[in-house]
Amino acid sequence: MKITLTLIKADIGGVGGHSKPSEKILTTVKEFVNSKASELLLDHLVFHFGDDIGILMSHNKGISNSPIHKLAWDAFTKGTKVAKSQGLYGAGQDMLKDAFSGNVHGLGPGVAEMEFEERPSEALVVFAMDKTEPGAFNLPLYLAFADPMWSPGLLLSPDIGKGFTFEIIDTEYLKADKIIKLNTPEDTYDIAALLRETRRYVIRAIYSRAHPKEQALAVSTSRLKHIAGRYVGKDDPVAVVRTQRIFPATEELGACFRVGHYVGGDTRGSHHQPLMPVKFNSTASIHYCIPLVQGITFSIQNGKMTEYVDIFDEPFWDFVRQKVSEKSILMREQGFTEPSMLPRDELEYGGIVERLKNLESKFKTKK
Numbered sequence: 001m002k003i004t005l006t007l008i009k010a011d012i013g014g015v016g017g018h019s020k021p022s023e024k025i026l027t028t029v030k031e032f033v034n035s036k037a038s039e040l041l042l043d044h045l046v047f048h049f050g051d052d053i054g055i056l057m058s059h060n061k062g063i064s065n066s067p068i069h070k071l072a073w074d075a076f077t078k079g080t081k082v083a084k085s086q087g088l089y090g091a092g093q094d095m096l097k098d099a100f101s102g103n104v105h106g107l108g109p110g111v112a113e114m115e116f117e118e119r120p121s122e123a124l125v126v127f128a129m130d131k132t133e134p135g136a137f138n139l140p141l142y143l144a145f146a147d148p149m150w151s152p153g154l155l156l157s158p159d160i161g162k163g164f165t166f167e168i169i170d171t172e173y174l175k176a177d178k179i180i181k182l183n184t185p186e187d188t189y190d191i192a193a194l195l196r197e198t199r200r201y202v203i204r205a206i207y208s209r210a211h212p213k214e215q216a217l218a219v220s221t222s223r224l225k226h227i228a229g230r231y232v233g234k235d236d237p238v239a240v241v242r243t244q245r246i247f248p249a250t251e252e253l254g255a256c257f258r259v260g261h262y263v264g265g266d267t268r269g270s271h272h273q274p275l276m277p278v279k280f281n282s283t284a285s286i287h288y289c290i291p292l293v294q295g296i297t298f299s300i301q302n303g304k305m306t307e308y309v310d311i312f313d314e315p316f317w318d319f320v321r322q323k324v325s326e327k328s329i330l331m332r333e334q335g336f337t338e339p340s341m342l343p344r345d346e347l348e349y350g351g352i353v354e355r356l357k358n359l360e361s362k363f364k365t366k367k
């Protein structure tokens with residue numbers, strides 16, 4: 001059976017800042033999606049990650065399907081009304097256009113979706129990150145799909161050992177959809193050369209080379225600033241990933257998030273901070289909104305999802321959280337100096353840019 005998994009997300013307002021959506025918004029969005037589910041969906045799950053809300057939907061209508069995208073858009077529109085009525089911070093922040101037009105691409109909400117022939121044992125992982133950007137997925141996905149030091153399946157499984165095709169998008173040219181396809185293992189260094197620039201080059205999808213029609217994953221790659229023409233917040237990204245058999249094991253993929261690698265983001269989207277793996281439906285941290293990633297795994301059959309397992313909710317990850325907390329403090333002790341604070345062209349809140357501009361005329365040539 002061919003199914004589509006669509007995950008659409010948006011930040012439509014937070015309680016007391018960028019913490020989490022209110023219970024009333026979450027209930028509003030859930031009830032709306034429930035009311036449309038029997039007509040359009042095989043299954044669904046509504047959740048939050050920090051101040052963002054995710055709507056995960058299984059269906060058989062293909063990608064970029066208008067009624068499916070409209071369902072999410074309408075749910076977020078209803079939620080935005082509640083956010084405004086409650087005076088929430090950033091109410092309707094990611095709803096950048098007034099009207100729905102075909103699908104949510106270019107309207108503000110982020111999308112990760114893929115269509116695939118369901119396997120007899122279809123294993124899936126969903127990741128959602130808050131207070132960071134799509135390039136935060138570059139390192140863990142590279143490790144899981146291209147590095148045998150991290151992903152032993154690349155050596156141990158003949159199918160996985162044939163490598164993967166990486167689809168990488170150049171987000172500077174998002175409107176023109178500039179995409180490059182590169183293959184592991186032969187293009188590994190080219191892939192690494194691109195993925196190191198996390199603010200520009202982003203993994204959009206990965207495909208099996210043993211079974212080229214089989215897509216392993218999809219990542220949301222929207223850049224809100226391209227849509228709005230100004231900085232309106234980080235593009236908190238989501239990803240849907242198929243695991244097991246011809247793809248890395250769920251555990252090989254999950255382990256790559258123990259790095260707690262430094263990513264651009266946190267409060268004001270202005271610093272490098274480590275990516276903290278947290279429990280599902282977590283609130284953003286009051287410690288400078290440290291970038292967070294949460295994840296679930298589940299099985300699916302005829303589009304029906306089992307209950308999920310919260311992958312970062314067991315003792316090992318408490319240890320990782322300890323390590324990442326220390327990394328966060330160490331970097332923050334550097335205060336406003338680089339690389340703690342992002343370089344000038346990434347300081348998306350305008351205040352410091354204006355300040356530096358004003359100082360320019362006061363510089364005198366040294367005699």
Ligand SMILES: [Mg+2]
Nearest residue numbers: 011052130236
């Ligand atoms: Mg957010």
